[in-house]
Amino acid sequence: MNWESAGQFWAxxxxxxxxxxxxxxxxxxxxxxxxxxxxxxxxxxxxxxRDLALERMDSGKRGRT
Amino acid sequence: xxDSPLSAARVPTAGVSLFHYASPQTxxxxxxxxxxxxxxxxxxxxxxxxxxxxxxxxxxxxxxxSYRIIFIHVPAAWMSMVIYMAMAFWCxxxxxxxxxxxxxMSSALAPTGALWAFIALWxxxxxxxxTWGTYWVWDARLTSELILFFLYCGYMALQAAIDDPxxxxxxxxxxxxxxxxxxPIIYFSVKWxxxxxxxSSVSMTQSPTMATTMLTGMxxxxxxxxxxxxxxxxxxVRAIMIERERHTDWVRQLSNAGSNGDLNA
Numbered sequence: 030m031n032w033e034s035a036g037q038f039w040a041x042x043x044x045x046x047x048x049x050x051x052x053x054x055x056x057x058x059x060x061x062x063x064x065x066x067x068x069x070x071x072x073x074x075x076x077x078x079r080d081l082a083l084e085r086m087d088s089g090k091r092g093r094t
Numbered sequence: 095x096x097d098s099p100l101s102a103a104r105v106p107t108a109g110v111s112l113f114h115y116a117s118p119q120t121x122x123x124x125x126x127x128x129x130x131x132x133x134x135x136x137x138x139x140x141x142x143x144x145x146x147x148x149x150x151x152x153x154x155x156x157x158x159x160s161y162r163i164i165f166i167h168v169p170a171a172w173m174s175m176v177i178y179m180a181m182a183f184w185c186x187x188x189x190x191x192x193x194x195x196x197x198x199m200s201s202a203l204a205p206t207g208a209l210w211a212f213i214a215l216w217x218x219x220x221x222x223x224x225t226w227g228t229y230w231v232w233d234a235r236l237t238s239e240l241i242l243f244f245l246y247c248g249y250m251a252l253q254a255a256i257d258d259p260x261x262x263x264x265x266x267x268x269x270x271x272x273x274x275x276x277x278p279i280i281y282f283s284v285k286w287x288x289x290x291x292x293x294s295s296v297s298m299t300q301s302p303t304m305a306t307t308m309l310t311g312m313x314x315x316x317x318x319x320x321x322x323x324x325x326x327x328x329x330x331v332r333a334i335m336i337e338r339e340r341h342t343d344w345v346r347q348l349s350n351a352g353s354n355g356d357l358n359a
Contacts, residue, residue: 031153038148042159047224051163051217055170058209059322066329073336077349080340 116193118335119344125328132325136318143314151307163221164308168295169316171214173323174242175277177207181249182274185267195331197263198338200270201253202331206323208246214239226290234283235291238276245273259338 032038041048115121147165154161181200188196218236219229230236249269256262284293295304296312304312339345 031149031151041162042153044158044160044162044224047160047220048162051166051220054216055166055213058213062206062209062326066326066333069333070329070336073333073340074349077336077340077345081346081349 116191116195118195118198118339121195122332122335122344122348125332129325129328132321132328136321136325139314139318139321143311143318146307146311146314151311152305154308157225160221160224161308163217165311165315167214167217167221168312169319170210170217171239172316173319174207174211174214174239175280177203177210177323178242178245178270178277179274181207181270185263185270188263189267189271194263194338195335197259197267198331198334199327200266201263202327202334203323204246204250204253205330206326208243208250210319210323211239211243211246215243231290233289233291234287235280235289238280238283241276242273242280245269245276249273 039045039049115124143165147162151162153159181203184196184200184203187193188200215236218239222231223229249266252269253262253266256265283289284291296309336345340349
């Protein structure tokens with residue numbers, strides 16, 4: 030075990046700022062990409078569903094006239 | 095029937111299996127099935143990697159605990175180079191075989207590649223300050239990695255600027271393939287030039303120059319980054335497939351299967 034206390038762990042031998050900003054920025058960016066990905070997928074599905082609905086409305090109108 | 099001209103043109107079975115998944119409608123459900131294994135593998139590898147990085151690997155004799163940035167920095171830098179080569183590969187395949195899925199794969203990889211390139215630069219700066227006394231220096235390794243980040247940005251900006259996807263693919267392919275020359279330059283920069291950046295700690299020809307537990311942690315994190323990258327690229331390529339092919343029958347059928355239907359599967 031490297032650390033005798035939680036304080037020692039967070040201090041990282043005096044390099045806490047450098048170590049933790051590296052890990053924090055990585056975590057934030059990865060999380061941001063995951064959110065962006067799920068949004069993009071949802072938007073793509075909605076787009077496909079909307080186009081399908083529009084096509085159905087079109088063919089419905091043409092059927093009646 | 096058997097001697098009709100069509101049967102002569104039939105592709106042999108091996109050819110079918112090779113190109114079977116080259117069409118979006120067969121690749122879409124396959125990519126969906128691969129997603130959860132990727133996320134789970136990435137999560138488990140990250141937990142194991144972080145545990146090794148912080149609780150197993152010892153404090154470095156010369157750099158103290160600042161070296162623990164390596165567990166992100168090196169995997170990120172590796173991924174940024176591997177992803178660019180993968181993009182160039184898919185673009186070349188797309189240009190040669192004119193397969194639309196290849197270009198979609200390339201587009202799907204770019205943002206994640208840019209992410210890793212940025213993380214490699216960011217963590218490198220934060221590691222440079224305590225060890226070299228500066229966040230940034232224009233040495234060959236750092237500069238070529240910065241160029242790699244700009245190449246990713248240029249590829250994405252160019253694709254976004256051209257409305258016709260086929261033309262966007264071809265223009266992007268040019269950047270991806272020509273820019274690939276930068277990857278070996280990054281890799282060998284520490285050998286070819288006098289750099290402030292240290293040489294590789296892990297190479298294919300020599301045994302690693304670092305403690306086994308440090309190496310284990312780094313490799314676990316690298317595998318986690320691989321699994322994450324594959325998962326992210328698969329999600330993005332699925333979204334691109336729907337966006338681009340939403341007027342084709344296979345997307346219509348999946349979309350038709352229900353509001354929450356098979357586009358999720």
